[in-house]
Amino acid sequence: MTRLISKQGWVLGLLAFxxxxxxxxxxxxxxxxxxxLDSLSRATLPFAFxxxxxxxxxxxxxxxxxxxxxxxxxxxxAAVLMDGAGGGGTVLxxxxxxxxxxxxxxxNGAAIVxxxxxxxxxxxxMLFVWEGVALLILKAPGGAATPWLRELIVxxxxxxxxxxxxxxxxxxxxxIWIPLSRSRLGLSIYxxxxxxxxxxxxxxxxxxxRIAAYAVCGLFAALGGLTLTMSTGIGEPIPGPYLMASVxxxxxxxxxxxxxxxALLGPIIAVFILxxxxxxxxxxxxxxxVTTIVEGTIMVVVVMLGGVLAMKGRKT
Amino acid sequence: MKRYFQGATIVSLLxxxxxxxxxxxxxxxxxxTVQGNGWREEMxxxxxxxxxxxxxxxxLNIAHxxxxxxxxxEDIRNLVEAGVDAIVLNPSNSEGVNSAxxxxxxxxxxxxxxxxxxxxxxxxILSNNQEEYAYLGAKWLFEQVGGSGDIVYMxxxxxxxxxxDRDRGFKRALEEFPDINIVHEVFxxxxxDQGKQQILDYLATGLPVDGVWxxxxxxxxxxxxxxxxxxxxxxxxxxxxxxxxxxxxxxGLVGAAVTNPGSIGGAGVxxxxxxxxxxxxxxxxxxxxxxxxxxxxxxxxxxIEGAQNPNLDPEWPVSVxxxxxxxxxxxxxxxxxxxxx
Numbered sequence: 320m321t322r323l324i325s326k327q328g329w330v331l332g333l334l335a336f337x338x339x340x341x342x343x344x345x346x347x348x349x350x351x352x353x354x355x356l357d358s359l360s361r362a363t364l365p366f367a368f369x370x371x372x373x374x375x376x377x378x379x380x381x382x383x384x385x386x387x388x389x390x391x392x393x394x395x396x397a398a399v400l401m402d403g404a405g406g407g408g409t410v411l412x413x414x415x416x417x418x419x420x421x422x423x424x425x426x427n428g429a430a431i432v433x434x435x436x437x438x439x440x441x442x443x444x445m446l447f448v449w450e451g452v453a454l455l456i457l458k459a460p461g462g463a464a465t466p467w468l469r470e471l472i473v474x475x476x477x478x479x480x481x482x483x484x485x486x487x488x489x490x491x492x493x494x495i496w497i498p499l500s501r502s503r504l505g506l507s508i509y510x511x512x513x514x515x516x517x518x519x520x521x522x523x524x525x526x527x528x529r530i531a532a533y534a535v536c537g538l539f540a541a542l543g544g545l546t547l548t549m550s551t552g553i554g555e556p557i558p559g560p561y562l563m564a565s566v567x568x569x570x571x572x573x574x575x576x577x578x579x580x581x582a583l584l585g586p587i588i589a590v591f592i593l594x595x596x597x598x599x600x601x602x603x604x605x606x607x608x609v610t611t612i613v614e615g616t617i618m619v620v621v622v623m624l625g626g627v628l629a630m631k632g633r634k635t
Numbered sequence: 636m637k638r639y640f641q642g643a644t645i646v647s648l649l650x651x652x653x654x655x656x657x658x659x660x661x662x663x664x665x666x667x668t669v670q671g672n673g674w675r676e677e678m679x680x681x682x683x684x685x686x687x688x689x690x691x692x693x694x695l696n697i698a699h700x701x702x703x704x705x706x707x708x709e710d711i712r713n714l715v716e717a718g719v720d721a722i723v724l725n726p727s728n729s730e731g732v733n734s735a736x737x738x739x740x741x742x743x744x745x746x747x748x749x750x751x752x753x754x755x756x757x758x759x760i761l762s763n764n765q766e767e768y769a770y771l772g773a774k775w776l777f778e779q780v781g782g783s784g785d786i787v788y789m790x791x792x793x794x795x796x797x798x799x800d801r802d803r804g805f806k807r808a809l810e811e812f813p814d815i816n817i818v819h820e821v822f823x824x825x826x827x828d829q830g831k832q833q834i835l836d837y838l839a840t841g842l843p844v845d846g847v848w849x850x851x852x853x854x855x856x857x858x859x860x861x862x863x864x865x866x867x868x869x870x871x872x873x874x875x876x877x878x879x880x881x882x883x884x885x886x887g888l889v890g891a892a893v894t895n896p897g898s899i900g901g902a903g904v905x906x907x908x909x910x911x912x913x914x915x916x917x918x919x920x921x922x923x924x925x926x927x928x929x930x931x932x933x934x935x936x937x938x939i940e941g942a943q944n945p946n947l948d949p950e951w952p953v954s955v956x957x958x959x960x961x962x963x964x965x966x967x968x969x970x971x972x973x974x975x976x
Binding site for chain 2: 350351355365453460473547551552553556560594611
């Protein structure tokens with residue numbers, strides 16, 4: 320038990336904070352219930368996938384500033400491919416979009432590895448490249464999403480309080496992350512993020528691992544873009560506010576920005592916290608210009624508090 | 636657990652959330668997805684001022700931030716959770732937020748889309764006619780340059796629904812003038828600084844320009860011509876206070892402002908309140924057609940001079956009210972206070 324607490328302390332702390340926020344939500348809005356949970360969970364989807372992708376590259380010691388633009392490319396590709404597609408066509412479109420995501424991520428990673436230009440510069444440039452690609456695919460919001468695919472994230476499943484969108488998120492992340500984190504590649508991703516030289520000397524192929532990490536990020540970004548199209552029913556070529564939000568959730572979720580430490584559970588709980596804070600501020604009709612200040616302040620305070628607790632823990 | 640609850644209650648009281656809305660007035664929700672743009676700020680202020688002036692609104696829940704359609708879905712659903720009676724929104728595009736609008740309507744909430752249309756059945760639309768907006772200005776401009784010449788086409792934000800509508804209107808005018816040549820097409824992103832830099836860059840090349848069409852990023856374009864000592868050419872903009880002022884005062888400037896009232900937000904609040912009071916409009920859609928004010932036409936110049944208001948922010952449209960729809964005063968919209976503020 321003690322081991323669990325010390326190992327997952329940050330995650331447990333985030334969960335406690337999330338629980339506290341739920342209590343606060345019911346205080347502000349006593350009617351908060353099933354539909355509220357559903358709204359929250361659906362709003363979380365694109366942010367959660369962007370965050371998952373960002374977390375993987377950050378664990379590998381990098382950063383990907385093009386995540387929101389890749390989501391836009393995936394979203395418009397999905398909307399164009401699914402426009403008028405039947406059942407089989409939709410499945411093919413989804414597979415195609417995921418492949419596009421993997422390819423975009425791999426291109427980002429390869430550009431970093433082979434040009435040796437810093438990741439922050441390459442992905443900043445790719446932010447504009449993917450933004451342009453999205454606009455080439457669709458110059459204005461348009462396309463369509465297949466209705467049955469959209470239904471996958473609407474309503475609840477098994478229990479009334481269990482939103483389908485939440486199950487969709489958990490299944491997608493688990494299917495990708497659990498096998499990956501336990502594989503040799505997963506270990507290598509942690510290794511190059513922790514100490515690149517040591518990883519290299521232990522026989523890890525640093526370049527290929529980095530490309531793979533970016534490809535996984537691209538895959539998550541594609542899922543994020545897909546959920547955008549699923550929730551709106553159309554493709555939007557302008558990237559949404561997912562870049563900064565994903566970096567914020569990664570940091571809040573306990574992934575060290577230098578790399579090598581953290582996992583996906585913490586950042587995804589952090590996404591729920593940030594969305595619930597936004598919901599609470601709307602429910603409480605707080606001045607919208609104050610809202611962003613509150614969001615930023617909560618992040619700084621939580622991360623600082625975490626730092627202090629970590630230092631205390633080290634001393635004892 | 637009891638302590639938890641006590642703590643949470645204290646937190647909520649501290650934040651001033653403990654107040655319970657009185658039963659009489661309505662609670663309105665507002666959703667807007669562009670922040671920091673003069674036009675949108677005027678729209679939000681018009682909503683606040685009209686809600687206050689109507690005396691029928693107890694509180695406003697405003698979701699006002701820069702986001703995409705998915706973010707607006709989240710905002711609308713949060714407003715539904717907040718238990719508002721009506722939602723007035725500026726949709727990020729015509730189809731992307733339909734699912735949340737339909738959920739709101741299913742819960743008996745009145746939904747009014749302003750500025751741009753939505754396709755959700757049951758929603759009310761009070762919209763500026765964006766295609767006509769671009770067509771009117773472009774046609775005037777092409778006539779000014781004698782039906783042939785080099786035009787700089789300064790659009791809004793790439794991929795935005797309103798920009799796409801305006802592009803259709805612009806292209807429609809272009810078809811009528813086959814000798815017009817678009818020498819440069821850029822997206823200003825509806826950002827003043829970006830638009831100014833783009834026109835400065837173009838002027839620095841020394842390439843020909845006979846006229847400039849802007850999607851409402853206008854006064855900085857005139858500034859750029861004046862500052863770089865370039866000969867002024869006909870310029871089309873919107874009825875923003877800064878540009879309308881320039882049309883009246885800058886020597887040698889021939890230009891036209893196309894009206895695009897941000898106060899449509901206030902009109903949307905009025906429509907929502909009418910529907911809540913059981914007074915249904917004849918049609919679900921009301922389109923507000925733009926007008927053009929050219930400073931080389933006496934009637935246009937009279938309108939331009941009548942609209943001068945030095946108290947307005949230069950980025951705000953001068954048409955701060957819409958007769959028959961809004962009841963607040965100019966001072967009230969500039970104060971930008973809603974109920975309870």
